[in-house]
Amino acid sequence: MNEKLRIKRVIPRCGCDALLPFALMFVFYIILHGHLSPGGGFQGGVLMAGIVALIYLGHGFDTTVQALSYHALHGGEGLASVVYVALAMLGVCVGAQFCQNILYTHGAIGDLYSSGTILWMNITVGVKVITGIGSISLLMIALFAGRDIDSKE
Amino acid sequence: MKKFLTYVCLAVILVASIAACVNMAAMPRTYDGRNAAVSVYELQRDPAAYDDSQADGAAAAIIQQNLDKAHAVNDVTSIVFDFRGYDTMGEAFILITAVAGCVVILYTKKKAKEGNRDE
Numbered sequence: 001m002n003e004k005l006r007i008k009r010v011i012p013r014c015g016c017d018a019l020l021p022f023a024l025m026f027v028f029y030i031i032l033h034g035h036l037s038p039g040g041g042f043q044g045g046v047l048m049a050g051i052v053a054l055i056y057l058g059h060g061f062d063t064t065v066q067a068l069s070y071h072a073l074h075g076g077e078g079l080a081s082v083v084y085v086a087l088a089m090l091g092v093c094v095g096a097q098f099c100q101n102i103l104y105t106h107g108a109i110g111d112l113y114s115s116g117t118i119l120w121m122n123i124t125v126g127v128k129v130i131t132g133i134g135s136i137s138l139l140m141i142a143l144f145a146g147r148d149i150d151s152k153e
Numbered sequence: 154m155k156k157f158l159t160y161v162c163l164a165v166i167l168v169a170s171i172a173a174c175v176n177m178a179a180m181p182r183t184y185d186g187r188n189a190a191v192s193v194y195e196l197q198r199d200p201a202a203y204d205d206s207q208a209d210g211a212a213a214a215i216i217q218q219n220l221d222k223a224h225a226v227n228d229v230t231s232i233v234f235d236f237r238g239y240d241t242m243g244e245a246f247i248l249i250t251a252v253a254g255c256v257v258i259l260y261t262k263k264k265a266k267e268g269n270r271d272e
Contacts, residue, residue: 035226035230036226037226038229040227040234074252078249081245088238088239099238099242100235101223104222104223104225105224107224109220110226114224114225115223115224115231116223116224117234118223118230118234121234121238125241128245129248135252135256136252140255143261149260
């Protein structure tokens, strides 16, 4: 990489660095406050596509692959779905129905920690959508850059 | 033979959908908006004045007993993750299937690419 190209890439990198903390905070705010305000796991997780695109535009392909490990994302998606099913089976274990909310008496109405399994299911679905959409975006970016996703250069 | 089966299946689907459409057109109207109890314009102007005592069935349980049954302020999230949690599980598995399809199509090893270039 020559010196000219390096100087040119300062502006998008600074813009990416300025926007990235707020974008990540927005994602986790929407997921965590799913039971209090409009939003939820699905809506918050889809914003991850924008995060991946932002990192790619600011820092290039190598940094994106280093920052977001594709295999970790792919494994996290399966893990989150298993945790979701386990949380749904929690009701069966104590004698209630599948997916029934059994912990809802914890916390006051309107607090961040309230509504029992709704909060935990929301978080697991959020992690699942974040990892799924993130891995799809990584694959598409690798296709767009014409590079291999496992390359370590 | 394959083509014949395809055409037979498509014809059956077409006939069944035409019959369903004719039956649906003959059915009485369930809601035409004329006898609505709620004026949407007034509801949008003042949501707190919405009278939800006339709701029936599952809507009444969700509207009136949501805070007692789920302790979640957002009704939509309590429906999606509590009352219809099984449906959400299916949605989550649809996402897994979509990601698996994308991986099959888009994931390419470097060796395969180089092999293609050599050819």
